[in-house]
Amino acid sequence: MIEKMNLVYVVGVDSKKDEMLSALRDLGLLHISEKSSPDESIALRFSSLQKLSSLLGDYASKDEQCDTELGDDDFEALFAETEKAIKRKAILEESRSTKLLQIERIKSWGDFSPAEVMGLQRNGIDLHFYRIDKKTLKALSEENDIRYIKLASVEKLDTIAVLGSLGNEYSQSEFVLPEKGISELEEEIAICEKEISYLENTLHKSACQIENYKRRLVMTQNDLEYSAVSNTAKSDGGLVWLKGYIPIGDTEKFVECAKDNKWAYTLETVETDDGAVPTKVKYNKLTGLMKPIFDILGTVPGYREYDISFWFLAFFTLFFAMIIGDAGYGALFLVGTAAVVIKMKKFTNATLLLMVLSVATVVWGAITGTWFGLESAMKVPFLKALVIPNFANYPEYFGVETTSVQNTVMKFCFSIGVIQLALACIMNIKRKLSLKNLSFVADIGWLISISALYFMVLYLVIGQSVNITVVAICVGVGFLLVALFGGMSPDKTFVKGLTSGLSDIFTVFLNTISAFGNVMSYIRLFAVGMASVAIAQSFNSMASNFGGPLIIVAAIIMIVGHLMNIVMGFLSVTVHGIRLNLLEFSGQLGMEWSGTAYEPFKKSDELKK
Helix, strand or coil: CECCEEEEEEEEEHHHHHHHHHHHHHHCCCECCCCCCCCHHHHHHHHHHHHHHHHHCCCCCCCCCCCCCCCHHHHHHHHHHHHHHHHHHHHHHHHHHHHHHHHHHHHHHCCCCHHHHHHHHHCCCCEEEEEECHHHHHHHHCCCCCCEEEEEEECCEEEEEEECCCCCCCCEEECCCCCCCHHHHHHHHHHHHHHHHHHHHHHHHHHCCHHHHHHHHHHHHHHHHHHHHHHHCEEECCEEEEEEEEEHHHHHHHHHHHHHHCCEEEEEECCCCCCCCCECECCCCCHHHHHHHHHHHCCCCCCCCCCCHHHHHHHHHHHHHHHHCCHHHHHHHHHHHHHHHHHHCCCCHHHHHHHHHHHHHHHHHHHHCCCCCCHHHHHCHHHHHCCCHHHCCCHHHCCCCHHHHHHHHHHHHHHHHHHHHHHHHHHHHHHHHHCCCCCHHHHHHHHHHHHHHHHHHHHHHCCCCCCHHHHHHHHHHHHHHHHHHCCCCCCCCHHHHHHHHHHCHHHHHHHHHHHHHHHHHHHHHHHHHHHHHHHHHHHHHHHCCCCHHHHHHHHHHHHHHHHHHHHHHHHHHHHHHHHHHHHHHHHHHCCCCCCCECCCCCCCCCCCC
């Protein structure tokens, strides 16, 4: 359920601004949609802490962590030392890389002293080094006035030492010697590495305090939030005020706090055109299972959109089971989830969701007779008894034709599709009727069209006999209802709504074609599920070719093959299972998932993502 919000203006005395902000933060109810930027100094501090914490993560060890909270002075000393070590290490590593590159450039010439070469130049011997191509080298060999010595190649180019300089008429690039030779450079690299090793030890010790860094990060994050809200507050004439949103269910708590602190306030119903209203979804024990998925996807419904958590869970569970499709895999997921719960000693929404998905997969796999893709599973009477013959992946054990099974499963997929899309139409009709919005008639039109298009799909894909004339008439009636009433709204007259709808008649035509595609798209459940079974069978067949002493090879093929199939199954669930809910179903509902999550002004105990 999406909780209703009140628009709130809260006013206090400017001289007690900090007290007002602290009380509001402790209350933890006021959502401020449009916040100003925080103070630059706090933002820089947070950025530095975040960067340093991330770098120290590479040096942290779970076995060597200190949970003792450091005082301000001790932490600042640690922070300064660590920051200095990080900067110094970066300088040394860059210096080492530069020296290694210099060695790489001249290593083919062996160890020599560039200083002695420079000494020759100071004594009047004008010695230059060039890198040249084959053509230039040949031209120089034919010149009697140019004296040069051919040296070992540098970077795959011929290199020469020349008394004097080459003119511009030759294609060349002068090779500048480093200031030091290989032995000197290697000594300096060794010194760099020794100091880097010392600095790394310092960083390892600092990383033992990683929990203190995390605590300071959270504290600074709270300071950042407080600063942003403080800068957002308006003041004039000795008064300071803030605008925000509060869930209607928490209004009494706010009013009580306002009275205790002697604030002035107003509570207003949000306007229909207010696009800044945040969305707070109130989950129950069942729909809360979907919260981990929504958090991963980062999807938030708009304030005036639907909370489809229950329907998303119901259909996603079915889609997951059909796409994974194997009872053996489902049993593995169930055992793995149970092991996690035992280790954690508690259930979470994520583990409960995994259990629901695992059980659903076992059930679907059992009624299709799929256990790790093994045909021999159907020779076990108990497993065979669980199968619904018309859904069996091994129909020959039940006297059913393969084509008949495929048609049944495809029809089942299309039926799921039309049920989900029809549900969206019914939800729209119900809401619009309560709002006295005449465009509900357009949703009745969509319901008629989608239902008729379902039979068209069955006719085209599995050859089911249908009355095409009746189907065409229904689609036509649905099209007309959408075209005539699609532009209606409570703020328009009937004529204006009619005109608006008719002006979009071409778009309605395209959307009708799209609705046909939406119903068709549910065939992906059949196709991906069948592909998963085929892959499992292929690996099983490969493994069956190895026996006797090579049984270990068969085991490896089975394990690796099924693991790959499981991974691909999860990817398919992400691509297809979630898509059907977020695009086809949500699209029919008219949802854009454009909401802003309700994030009240309060102290946080953990770092925000």
